[in-house]
């Protein structure tokens with residue numbers, strides 16, 4: 001985290017609080033030295049005093065293609081300054097003197113706090129973890145695939161930890177970032193590489209030194225960046241944009257994907273040769289529903305974590321609450337479970353967490369969503385189905401399950417006991433027949 005402002009006790013206090021919340025803090029007393037720091041070492045979050053030229057600083061960040069969230073802050077600053085900062089692109093305004101919770105929330109809003117890893121006892125997750133342990137010591141690239149929030153970054157961090165590398169793991173989001181901005185972010189640039197490149201900037205690949213570079217959603221890389229990355233992997237060196245000097249590429253590459261990269265290759269949006277290189281070691285993180293036996297343990301683990309962090313009593317989950325957690329489809333996987341438990345830890349009033357305390361992000365109770373199909377004497381009620389074709393019933397079952405899983409193909413396939421490939425083929429047939437299919441989650 002980079003703090004920009006004239007040194008004063010409030011700023012020092014903000015820095016101490018940020019450090020207490022787990023951030024590594026660098027301080028700069030004005031935007032110009034702050035830009036120098038960003039060019040040399042980057043930052044995951046910037047906080048700038050609104051008394052500085054925030055608008056000019058944000059403009060410089062854009063011209064030099066930095067992708068870093070900026071928060072404005074100030075000591076009883078005039079409201080118009082805060083508004084101007086937000087209008088110019090600052091994410092939020094944090095008043096000083098700082099409060100511990102506000103600083104922690106600001107950090108949490110941009111850098112997801114990683115839970116302490118709990119390795120479930122389920123064989124599918126254990127197999128994935130064993131693979132991670134086996135590939136960790138080598139320097140070869142690793143591709144971690146799995147659904148949204150299933151634990152891909154957690155797996156990458158585990159591999160990095162087990163590799164014993166002294167340098168850090170540097171995480172870069174590839175989705176939703178303009179191609180030229182991401183290219184600078186990854187490879188850095190020399191002064192004059194493009195209009196606005198005022199000085200040399202060290203990219204994240206270089207900044208990771210001999211540690212690990214983690215590329216989240218690698219399938220989103222533009223073709224030119226894919227080509228550059230492939231060359232860097234083969235030659236173990238690269239050039240900053242506009243540079244003539246080779247920079248050694250010493251970091252270990254771990255990439256994650258929640259999209260089917262084979263399909264992306266077929267569609268021509270991802271290079272096959274890059275996929276082959278990335279796939280030397282490949283780890284699939286299973287969707288949460290595939291290791292459902294871990295749900296209760298993970299839920300208790302998160303409950304303890306939040307109780308500790310928020311100073312609340314750790315409460316047990318009732319058997320009904322656990323049954324509801326087990327029955328839900330978890331399209332957002334472990335992240336969704338973690339957030340669900342966080343809401344329950346904050347809002348539940350009883351001695352233990354009951355089924356009705358478990359909600360989705362929109363506030364709807366999980367209980368209502370997991371209502372099971374009508375069952376009579378253990379058998380599915382078939383009267384309402386007689387007169388309908390097997391094809392119709394199958395289509396309704398598939399589309400209904402998919403809807404309940406908010407379009408998540410992997411979760412729905414798991415619940416239905418069919419492969420994702422079969423699911424895709426069925427959906428293709430539906431679409432060809434003019435039937436609406438829920439969009440992919």
Ligand SMILES: Nc1ncnc2c1ncn2[C@@H]1O[C@H](COP(=O)(O)OP(=O)(O)OP(=O)(O)O)[C@@H](O)[C@H]1O
Nearest residue numbers: 114115116117118148149150151152153154334335
């Ligand atoms: N085995 C685990 N034990 C404890 N917490 C976990 C585990 N796996 C994932 N989590 C937690 O779940 C959340 C989501 O995990 P993570 O960021 O690794 O998922 P992801 O698959 O990389 O997400 P995305 O698809 O959005 O990139 C994080 O808060 C992480 O700490």
